[in-house]
Amino acid sequence: FGGTSGLVSVEDVVEQIFGEIQDEYDTTEDWTERQLDEHTYMLSARHELDYLNEKYGWGLPEGDYDTVAGMLIHFYGDLPDENEVVEMPPYSFQIVSVQDTRIELVKLTIEDRRSERTGHN
Secondary structure: OOOOOOOOOHHHHHHHHHOOOOOOOOOOOOOOEEEEEOOEEEEEOOOEHHHHHHHHOOOOOOEOEOEHHHHHHHHHOOOOOOOOEEEEOOEEEEEEEEEOOEEEEEEEEEOOHHHHHHOOO
């Protein structure tokens, strides 16, 4: 006569249209946050700017976006392709991974301002 084979939530529908949505039930276990050297970091683009600025003392610009991905799309003007570089001195973001319509992973390089002032690298 009939039966239920599954349930679809509003979140499921929205995520199909816009991509994965982070909420209080999702974990951040797969969020990369690794320092590669003194000036280079590998980061999940889902990290919130407030968190990164507070933890590392960076001055990443804030605006009508909350995450690294949102900031990069805002400054680039579109969804950047993999290996594209978005320059925001002293920050340089190389797009490492893009899935569908979402930036997943970025490599951040921070220009060493001390070497700029002294003329040494």
